[in-house]
Amino acid sequence: MTAQPLAGHVAIAGAATAGVGWSTEATPAELMAEATHAALADAELRLAEVDAVFAVTPYYWMPSVTLADELGIRPRLTDSTNIGGASVVAHVGHAMRAIVTGGADVAVIAYASTQRSDTGRLVTRAEVPPYERPYGALFPISAYAMVAQRHMHEYGTTRAQLAQVAVAASQWASLNPEALRRELLTIDEVIASPAVSDPLRKLDCCLVTNGGGAIVLTAADRRARKPVKVLGVGESHSHCYASSMRSFTRTDAVESSRAAYEMAGAGPEDIDVVQIYDAFTINVVVGLEDTGFCAKGDGGKLVERGIGPGGALAVNTSGGGLRYCHPGMFGIFLLIEAVRQLRAEAGERQVAKARRALVHGYGGIFAGNATAVLGRG
């Protein structure tokens, strides 16, 4: 396949996290700014060079403008597009196009939440539709539980296969010094954890933590320490809430990943490391199918073949939202981990010869879909 003209012209030049943990006194704006400063230092770029700010967080009305204000800069472009956990992956495409067309030189993409310290549960602006609210679904767990139920019915996916996703995440997290849950899990422990919304149990669900992160993008021909090229991006959005889902087992990751692969001139066989937004174990099963790593319905079998260290496919190598951290939206951490892997800076969890990464963000109830294919050098 041949790469399309936009492929590879923009690079992620810096990446950093901030405030990943259980307690903080910082505000989300302060964490976004801290991550931005660290990402700029990582890129060896100066704050004064930043002329585009992309940000998302449930905390502010205009997050990108809030962050610019916190940084004390006057960008010529900002973008607060919120499509849930897919937002920052979508921002990569938006920033890439802005840079290629001369609308920006140095773009920052940031996210942060202090939900753990503030409420101890998910902080979200998601409004519950009047057609769903009276029925007592847990947002967003019950909708994903219904995805799991339907997937098990249609494809024979098993409870143990779902648990294996969390087990693999625990193995990766045990190798990540920044991960907030580093103890190893067994399939039996996952299945014995408290029932939340059948068939999902507590250990099928992501953590509730604080944290933030930022990445910096520039033109790929600009000098950078260890640039990671944006080879392909894609988005697709099929619905907003569960009651308007066209399918409970197939997501628009099919469309968004197809677009990203086409732009990159690559396919799943070219990918060495995969980051799929794992708010719940079932998301990884469905996401691996819909981004092309196995046939539809075979996600559970692929998980069984191994997605942990030394497995058939390296998936969510940070430990993911299940075991690393989960401050409400995990998208920025997918990107940061992909950058670390492609730069060979992932320490004990480093995937050997990682040259191409796929990042897929899911937002809401599989509503927002954004995929990026990233590459080294």
Add this chain to the structure above:
Amino acid sequence: MRSSGRGVVHTFTVVRQAPDPYFNSKLPYVVAMVQLDEGPRLMSNVTDCDVETVHIGMPVAVAFVDAGDGLALPVFRPYGAPTR
């Protein structure tokens, strides 16, 4: 479009932890996507049966329950099952 009020369970979950205190007394309860015979799908509850008996493909029919403030809430019951 008019609906007969009959359909099948497309998918469902048994909720074991309530989203807010209002639902505590109802636990465990079933949230389901019901596929109406005419095609559309909607979220609802499946009531008046043991939660463990609910399954995908289960025939259900609408019932309107008094939700207070003059509101009638559509829920679904097993179709053809004996009423209490």
